[in-house]
Amino acid sequence: MKFDYLxxxxxxxxxxxxxxxxxxxxxxxxxxxxxxxxxxxxxxxVELSEAYRPELAILDVMLxxxxxxxxxxxxxxxxxxxxxxxxxxxxxxxxxxxxxxxxDDYMVKPFLPKELLFRIHAILRRSYKAENPFVKxxxxxxxxxxxxxxxxxxxxxLTAKEYDILTALYRNAxxxxxxxxxxEAAWGDNPFGYENSLMAxxxxxxxxxxxxxxxxxxxxxxxxxxxxxxxxxxxx
Amino acid sequence: xxxxxxxIRRFLGIMLLSTVLLLxxxxxxLVVVTxxxxxxxxxxxTAGETSQALRQTxxxxxxxxxxxxxxxEESHAWAILIDNETMQVVWQTDNLPQTVPLSYSISDxxxxxxxxxxxxxxxxxxxxxxxxxxxxxxxxFWKHMWPSWDYxxxxxxxxxxxxxxxxxxxxxxxxxxxxxxxxxKSVKPIVSGIQRLPTKEAVTVRERGLLSELAAxxxxxxxxxxxxxxxxxxxxxxxxxxxxxxxxxxxxxxxMVMGYAGQLENDKRLPEEDRQKATVIVKQSKRMRNLIxxxxxxxxxxxxxxxxxxxxxxVIAIVRQIVVxxxxxxxxxxxxxxxxxxxxxxxxxxxxxxxxxxxxVTNLIQNSINHNEGGCHIYIRIMKEEERCAIIVSDDGxxxxxxxxxxxxxxxxxxxxxxxxxxxxxxxxxLIVKQxxxxxxxxxxxxxxxxxxxxxxxxxxxxxxx
Numbered sequence: 001m002k003f004d005y006l007x008x009x010x011x012x013x014x015x016x017x018x019x020x021x022x023x024x025x026x027x028x029x030x031x032x033x034x035x036x037x038x039x040x041x042x043x044x045x046v047e048l049s050e051a052y053r054p055e056l057a058i059l060d061v062m063l064x065x066x067x068x069x070x071x072x073x074x075x076x077x078x079x080x081x082x083x084x085x086x087x088x089x090x091x092x093x094x095x096x097x098x099x100x101x102x103x104d105d106y107m108v109k110p111f112l113p114k115e116l117l118f119r120i121h122a123i124l125r126r127s128y129k130a131e132n133p134f135v136k137x138x139x140x141x142x143x144x145x146x147x148x149x150x151x152x153x154x155x156x157x158l159t160a161k162e163y164d165i166l167t168a169l170y171r172n173a174x175x176x177x178x179x180x181x182x183x184e185a186a187w188g189d190n191p192f193g194y195e196n197s198l199m200a201x202x203x204x205x206x207x208x209x210x211x212x213x214x215x216x217x218x219x220x221x222x223x224x225x226x227x228x229x230x231x232x233x234x235x236x
Numbered sequence: 237x238x239x240x241x242x243x244i245r246r247f248l249g250i251m252l253l254s255t256v257l258l259l260x261x262x263x264x265x266l267v268v269v270t271x272x273x274x275x276x277x278x279x280x281x282t283a284g285e286t287s288q289a290l291r292q293t294x295x296x297x298x299x300x301x302x303x304x305x306x307x308x309e310e311s312h313a314w315a316i317l318i319d320n321e322t323m324q325v326v327w328q329t330d331n332l333p334q335t336v337p338l339s340y341s342i343s344d345x346x347x348x349x350x351x352x353x354x355x356x357x358x359x360x361x362x363x364x365x366x367x368x369x370x371x372x373x374x375x376x377f378w379k380h381m382w383p384s385w386d387y388x389x390x391x392x393x394x395x396x397x398x399x400x401x402x403x404x405x406x407x408x409x410x411x412x413x414x415x416x417x418x419x420x421k422s423v424k425p426i427v428s429g430i431q432r433l434p435t436k437e438a439v440t441v442r443e444r445g446l447l448s449e450l451a452a453x454x455x456x457x458x459x460x461x462x463x464x465x466x467x468x469x470x471x472x473x474x475x476x477x478x479x480x481x482x483x484x485x486x487x488x489x490x491x492m493v494m495g496y497a498g499q500l501e502n503d504k505r506l507p508e509e510d511r512q513k514a515t516v517i518v519k520q521s522k523r524m525r526n527l528i529x530x531x532x533x534x535x536x537x538x539x540x541x542x543x544x545x546x547x548x549x550x551v552i553a554i555v556r557q558i559v560v561x562x563x564x565x566x567x568x569x570x571x572x573x574x575x576x577x578x579x580x581x582x583x584x585x586x587x588x589x590x591x592x593x594x595x596x597v598t599n600l601i602q603n604s605i606n607h608n609e610g611g612c613h614i615y616i617r618i619m620k621e622e623e624r625c626a627i628i629v630s631d632d633g634x635x636x637x638x639x640x641x642x643x644x645x646x647x648x649x650x651x652x653x654x655x656x657x658x659x660x661x662x663x664x665x666x667l668i669v670k671q672x673x674x675x676x677x678x679x680x681x682x683x684x685x686x687x688x689x690x691x692x693x694x695x696x697x698x699x700x701x702x
Contacts, residue, residue: 180557
């Protein structure tokens with residue numbers, strides 16, 4: 001599997017409820033994650049993180065001896081790795097606080113296993129893509145590390161904008177990414193009126209990754225909405 | 237404080253009017269009193285009449301007609317006639333006091349003209365060949381013959397009177413201002429306190445001065461209002477918090493139900509029949525999740541506890557993301573969503589709370605899914621009009637009857653209805669959409685769709701010049 005290296009990531013799971021820990025563990029194990037450590041309090045999590053050196057933390061917001069936000073600050077002060085919040089509080093202000101402090105994503109309980117797994121895969125792919133820069137498409141491979149496409153042994157380099165657009169598509173591989181999200185990835189906040197430029201860039205990317213750019217198989221258009229990147233052997 | 241100048245004007249008017257009325261009243265009183273004194277008031281005239289009436293008879297003696305004689309008698313006056321030549325008294329009334337001299341010098345005449353003879357006030361009248369002197373009882377008249385005025389004083393009298401009048405008015409005004417300044421000063425905070433009462437803010441008026449009792453009752457009223465609104469707020473908070481608490485407490489157990497059911501649903505080792513059952517559990521858990529989310533938000537919106545963060549947003553981008561999220565989640569492709577928005581239309585700016593608008597549109601799409609178990613096509617279209625933006629969510633599913641649509645458009649939801657009714661129980665989803673649209677100064681309409689199913693349209697005011 002292409003994404004096997006992600007399944008070996010060390011995950012720290014913190015929740016004060018044993019039943020939730022058991023369930024999330026079971027979901028992660030079933031999906032193939034092998035290294036998971038659990039903690040039930042801030043104190044336990046901080047102690048555990050010293051030796052365990054997690055590469056992803058999944059934290060509950062309300063813990064018996066403090067808040068998950070405070071725990072994240074402590075964890076991030078020691079080493080930088082992504083954090084996903086799981087919480088039973090659906091309030092928006094929590095969400096804003098979580099993201100403002102540098103949380104990577106946020107999930108409100110209850111959730112379906114596939115929803116949780118999708119988020120975890122997306123975060124890991126985004127955070128550790130450099131470790132496996134080769135992404136296999138139907139007709140070509142993308143080397144994100146060197147920002148180039150390899151097709152039939154030929155190396156074709158990507159421009160900065162093409163790279164940004166492909167990164168955004170790859171992060172959500174197999175799912176539609178809206179025109180607006182792609183424009184934002186390429187041109188920053190409030191990108192208005194770039195739809196035509198985006199179309200031009202997509203056309204050029206297709207010329208690089210597709211054998212037949214007018215009949216794309218990897219970079220699909222979803223009319224009016226956005227684009228989807230189909231990755232071979234998608235691990236998610 | 238528009239009322240204070242009005243108040244001053246009114247006071248001033250009343251004061252000026254009363255001043256003028258007072259002057260007139262005094263004048264009238266003066267006239268009346270003087271008129272009532274008139275019978276004794278004309279001793280000079282009586283003296284003149286006496287001198288005219290006094291006749292010398294042929295025998296050389298003098299005679300006074302009875303009418304005048306009786307008038308003199310009534311007023312207890314005596315009379316003498318002093319001859320011009322001899323300066324001797326040539327005629328006298330019978331009641332002449334003993335102390336009155338009978339012979340006069342010129343200086344005596346001058347004295348008696350402007351003064352008294354032995355305390356009797358005297359008045360003179362010119363007779364044919366002598367001077368008639370009337371003497372009235374002691375202390376019956378004041379005689380002041382001294383005054384004489386500078387010519388200009390009388391000549392300038394109208395001007396003087398006018399300026400005195402003006403000075404008087406100015407003086408009265410100043411007194412009025414001083415007197416009323418204190419009153420106005422104490423009225424002003426009370427007026428402003430009363431005006432602030434309906435604004436629901438806490439009002440404290442200093443309890444001092446003339447109107448301290450009034451100030452005290454305003455303070456008390458404000459206190460009562462404040463405590464009432466605090467209690468109401470407390471109650472509403474308690475209710476919203478209770479709902480938030482319940483929904484929070486349900487989330488954790490529901491996580492377990494959903495998580496394990498989700499695993500069973502995808503467990504290839506299980507027989508198909510069991511996996512189907514797991515699917516039902518997953519589906520019902522999702523419904524419960526929606527219900528909890530909606531219940532919490534609806535109660536918060538109802539009690540204004542949901543902060544609304546309005547920002548300029550591209551409505552098309554927001555809706556596009558929601559549609560994509562639905563398509564990404566709908567693996568079986570049971571509910572294909574068709575994006576019908578005109579491709580040339582890529583931006584439509586409005587002041588919106590992104591999360592709330594997302595919730596409204598999500599609820600509408602979820603509504604179509606919930607009411608069409610067998611699947612349906614969903615059509616999303618955004619139309620930018622002059623001053624508004626219409627988000628149209630329609631489907632080709634089972635739809636609703638005319639009566640149901642009428643009811644959805646007009647009847648209140650049971651959660652916000654004060655009557656105890658069982659008839660209007662439709663989902664919380666649409667109530668929230670309505671509440672969210674209200675918070676955005678927009679509205680929701682529900683109708684039949686052109687595709688044969690249900691249609692909901694959200695109207696939002698847009699930012700112009702885009």
